Amino acid sequence: MAKAPVLTPQSEDFPRWYQDVVAKAELADNGPVRGTMVIRPYAWALWEHMQAAVDRRIKAAGAENAYFPLFIPESYLRREAQHVEGFSPELAVVTHAGGKELEEPIVVRPTSETVIGEYMAKWIQSYRDLPLLLNQWANVVRWELRPRVFLRTTEFLWQEGHTAHATAEDASAYALRILHDVYADFMETQLAMPVLRGRKTRRERFAGAVNTLTCEAMMGDGKSLQMGTSHELGQNFAKAFDIVYSDDAGQQQHAWTTSWGASTRMVGGLIMCHGDDAGLRVPPAVAPIQVVVLLIRDEGDARAEAQRIAGALTDRGVRVRLDDRVDTGFGRRAVDWELKGVPVRVEVGPRDLAEGNVTVARRDQPDKATLPLAAVVDHAAAALDEVQAGLFARALAHRESRSADVKTVEEAVEAARTGFARIPYAALGEEGENRLASDAITVRCLQRPDGSVPDADDEPDLVAWVGRSY
């Protein structure tokens, strides 16, 4: 031990630590065009597991997957005033193609409300066609001013759900359902990340929405990350794109739409929520490798035992990697798997084996356990659940230790230096929100006193969660 640290310690420089982890755990590289990224196989595998878990929940909520084009006529964006105002500055626009200047510029989608709205209008005629529940997995492009790998890249991958409903109540209930049953449930049970579920203030709302709901998570440095959002679009897009239907009385009505998205940003959130000075810590539910069986030395029957253990775990449905690269030193390999955050490591070597034992290390705890050979497979499999629960508990405790109840705006500014401040929304208001903005602090979300999601900004006794964010 006690070599030079592999990573910049978090306490010394958190952003640097983040970049170190991304590089050393072989997660991503910067792309050649500013703000773009190359997702390397390990991070891609992680994303695939996240994607699958989110996709299952989306389907369970009744939405169907479809795919809409990358290119959108520029004129579409202009149809909804707030929307175009919000997105214009960050659009990538194609003006030339096929060797000629285009008659109408084409926008590379920053999000797809507009194209999807256009097609919803074609497909919806009757109240019997509603609700129409669509989702797509896609890449989108936003020319952000300050890119950061995974957190804010020029091109990113996400799912975007788009739905149309007959009534405001139905749309509203569905947006809330997505927030709870798809996003928050996924983040808490799979990513082991506790999230605040709440309502955005007018200032923080999505361009073109009448209401934005959010899941906010606290990172290791006390800053907040918006992990996913669900918007009620009212009839704004329905009016802009003529999404109309005949109700059961034969009257023409505009539909009520929603949209909701979660992106590769979640990978960054997972890194910054769970990571420590030794690297990443991946929750078992989404870990590409859940257990690594590390052959320490290839002597006696060590290799055979390692293979047997790996095989037995695989048979149990555990995602296992056998690391038998004995030409690389043990220490190096142990450090490498810690960097990559593999939840459970089984170390098999002749010394332990002579006594009928192997060693098991959990990534969420510093010490190791020595176990009899016969107990290893059960123990390792059970440890996965313990690590999953342990990471969640630690993240929740961290958030709670860095959240403070305050009464005044100035106290909120102070508390936001290290974490979240909870302040009565009445004590803040839009003026207080502007005051916070001058210190780069924002209202992350509004909640009712019991933690539930408000129906409106002007409900009495709302609590504002205030903090710095990524």
Place this chain on the structure above:
RNA sequence: CGGGGAGUGGCGCAGCGGUAGCGCACAGCCUUUGGGUGGCUGAGGUCGUGGGUUCAAAUCCCACCUCCCCGACCA
């Protein structure tokens, strides 16, 4: 766009007028293998770009470009 910082082998850096270096990583050999083992050998760089000063520029001067960090924007 405002404020800081930096551009030198893949990565991290030193050198700051006199023939391009170090650490890590990489390749080969030996040694080691239970927490980044040690040694020898080797490969790899038009010193961000353009111009200027000088006998001589990575080094000094001018201009430009790019990247990173802090903010405004944001999944």
